[in-house]
Amino acid sequence: MxxxxxxxxxxxxxxxxxxxxxxxxxxxxxxxxxxxxxxxxxxxxxxxxxxxxxxxxxxxxxxxxxxxxxxxxxxxxxxxxxxxxxxxxxxxxxxxxxxxxxxxxxxxxxxxxxxxxxxxxxxxxxxxxxxxxxxxxxxxxAAAIGANLPVNEAQGSMVVDVGGGTSEVAVISLGGIVTKSSIRIAGDDIDDAISTYIQKEYKLAIGTQTAEQLKIELGSAFRLEEEESAEIRGRDLVTGLPKTVVITSEEIREAISVPVDAVLAAVRDTLDRTPPELASDIMDRGMILAGGGALLRHLDERLRRETGIPVHVADDALMCxxxxxxxxxxxxxxxxxxxxxx
Structure with missing residues (x-):
């Protein structure tokens, strides 16, 4: 009524x-x-x-x-x-x-x-x-619930949620978080790292939206089978005039290595503090990658190689x-x- x-x-x-x-x-x-x-x-x-x-x-x-x-x-x-x-x-x-x-x-x-x-x-x-x-x-x-993990059961589920401002890593069991790492390094820092690299290497100032576009088009956490390149425009810091340069996916990977390594370190730190029973559950069932950062190419592959644990990208990573x-x-x-x- x-x-x-x-x-x-x-x-x-x-x-x-x-x-x-x-x-x-x-x-x-x-x-x-x-x-x-x-x-x-x-x-x-x-x-x-x-x-x-x-x-x-x-x-x-x-x-x-x-x-x-x-x-x-x-x-x-x-x-x-x-x-x-x-x-x-x-x-x-x-x-x-x-x-x-x-x-x-x-x-x-x-x-x-x-x-x-x-x-x-x-x-x-x-x-x-x-x-x-x-x-x-x-x-x-919330990411674990959105990815259909059995959060209320007595078994370990691991989530890595890489957003814009924070990266969250958590091991969940019985409806609560058992161990976690929350670092204020994420997608925005990857954009900043790209801007800084281009400014240093090419003396070119680019906007945040251009940096984000480069991350989406060329960014990767692990080497690509075929490296790519793109043309970018910005302001030449020496002459003050507009300028165009070509940048490759290898350069972008080098530019973003510090924030990507920080996310990997947070994952390792969380695993290090996870109780053995839950660690064996995670070893069996793997971890879930969520958030916009999960869409960075080959981040799942890099995590898999560095931790030895299966990694699955959530179906709706952005909306999870x-x-x-x-x-x-x-x-x-x-x-x-x-x-x-x-």
Whole structure:
């Protein structure tokens, strides 16, 4: 009878690079970059998501396009709140307007290494954005649920979730995380490493979007059967004029070796601290790669060679965390131990 009075329950994978929104009963309904453009004169939001991302590095003086999350946590509270409010509103039916009655229940994913202050900031921003009740779930746990791993059973499941701001490695058993590593080195650092390398080797300045494109087109964690190359344009740091250079996949692999090695070190560190019984489960069943970083070519092969453990890339690597957090909301009684509402 009162079903129509309440907002649709929502799960949000609030990522440094992208935000995905899962609506109960509908699945993932929105996937947009975590970027907000604000007019500094009026303090009004000009654009959110894809429209704002296109403005990065291209705005006039009075408009600032920014990413309000850094390293997986809130860097700008007010802007994050506006972005969350925009996304929550966008997925709610227009006829609902009794705000106090109808705020939806919202689950937000957080990195497993967040501090208490950072966790509180996420909850407060979610409640200020219109949630009736805010829960949080740790990203590796959400990724495991989304990848259909038996998280509530007495057997070890291992997840490596490489996002934009953080890389999370966790061993899960009986609905909780047994050992974990959370490092603030991930996809964004790979982009930065590419920009820095090109600046140093070619005296060429490129934007973040060009660096990301290079990572997608040429990036790999292990040598390719056929190396590739691409033409890139940027600003010559010596003359100040536009310039074009050709860069190869081998150079990109060398450029990103430090952040990739850091992710591998986090995996080894987690395995090192895993109880023997769970380690043998993982040896049998392998680990799951999730997050946007899982799409870096041959990262699975590199992990397999360095750890000797089978590695599987999740079917929906980019959406795994959002699907898992949505499922935890749909089957809230089964996953109550994974959700935190304090």
């Amino acid at each position: 009162f079903g129509g009075l309440f907002g649709r329950d929502v799960a949000i994978d609030l990522g440094t690079a992208n935000t995905l929104v899962f609506v109960k009963g509908q699945g993932i309904v929105l996937s947009e970059p975590s970027v907000v453009a604000i007019d500094t004169k009026t303090d009004k939001v000009v654009a959110v998501g894809s429209a704002a991302k296109r403005m990065l590095g291209r705005t006039p003086g009075n408009i600032v396009a920014m990413r309000p999350l850094k390293d997986g946590v809130i860097a700008d509270f007010e802007v994050t709140e506006k972005m969350l409010a925009y996304f929550i509103r966008k997925v709610q039916p227009q006829r609902l307007f009794f705000r106090s009655f109808v705020g939806p229940r919202v689950v937000v994913c957080v990195p497993s290494g967040v501090t208490g202050v950072e966790l509180r900031a996420v909850k407060e921003a979610t409640e200020s954005a219109g949630a009736r009740q805010a829960y949080t779930i740790e990203e590796p746990l 965390v959002a699907i898992g957090s949505g499922r935890s909301l749909e089957e809230i009684n089964s996953y109550r131990s994974a959700l935190s509402s304090a």
